[in-house]
Amino acid sequence: MPTKLDILEEKVNRLVALVEKLTVAEPVQDQWMDVDGLCSYHPDRPAKKTVYDWVTLRRVPYHKDGKRLRFLKSEIDAWLAGGYHKTDDEMQEAAVDYVNQKREGRL
Secondary structure (H helix, E strand, O other): OOOHHHHHHHHHHHHHHHHHHHHHOOOOOOOEEOHHHHHHHOOOOOOHHHHHHHHHOOOOOOEEEOOEEEEEHHHHHHHHHOOOOOOHHHHHHHHHHHHHHHHHOOO
16 A cells, blocks of 8 residues: 555656656747737737837837838737736825835935
8 A cells, every 4th residue: 555655756756757848848939920910919909000000109019021010929928918007006106105215315
């Protein structure tokens, strides 16, 4: 009859094997997208004109290959993740912290 220690050792060995398998996995290569690819990848499914407007206003990271626009998936992911806006309460708290630091001479 296996002891609890044997069972625990077996589970640890399986976990170690899984971790080693994950760390040895091939790194995911970045993916290039064109305007249509960005339109279908973006969660809001914007129109092509909207994407062209973003490029004109330099609101979206892009690369230009002659006349073609190209977008790197990793850069788009970072851009989408950076779109967080603070709530009114968070902005109020940040303002109070700034004023307090200014009074204490830390800024």
